[in-house]
Amino acid sequence: xxxxxxxxxxxxxxxxxxxxxxxxxxxxxxxxxxxxxxxxxxxxxxxxxxxxxxxxxxxxxxxxxxxxxxxxxxxxxxxxxxxxxxxxxxxxxxxx
Numbered sequence: 279x280x281x282x283x284x285x286x287x288x289x290x291x292x293x294x295x296x297x298x299x300x301x302x303x304x305x306x307x308x309x310x311x312x313x314x315x316x317x318x319x320x321x322x323x324x325x326x327x328x329x330x331x332x333x334x335x336x337x338x339x340x341x342x343x344x345x346x347x348x349x350x351x352x353x354x355x356x357x358x359x360x361x362x363x364x365x366x367x368x369x370x371x372x373x374x
Contacts, residue, residue: 307354311336314372315357323361326371330357337373344368 311334318326327339339357342348348358352374360369 314370316370318359318367319370321367323359323365323367326359326367330359330371339371341365 315326315330315333318329323341327341330337330339336355337357338355339359341359341361344360344362354373357371357373358369359367359371362368
């Protein structure tokens with residue numbers, strides 16, 4: 279989830295908050311870099327998370343169990359990694 283203050287954008291990832299200035303958030307959204315990882319389909323979720331965050335340090339990957347409910351808010355610094363009960367990626371990870 280994300281909330282906005284006058285000075286910062288606060289992005290909550292798994293058990294942590296990451297603070298971005300408005301300028302940094304704007305620059306990330308304008309040029310997000312790599313935005314999807316089709317090659318990670320059917321790999322292990324933890325591996326996919328590591329690859330995404332290594333290839334694009336602007337991103338924070340979140341592993342989400344297939345069928346879970348998430349907020350439908352586009353966040354240009356977030357990648358959902360959808361996994362099945364075995365921890366295997368079942369959708370192409372992409373920014374959102």
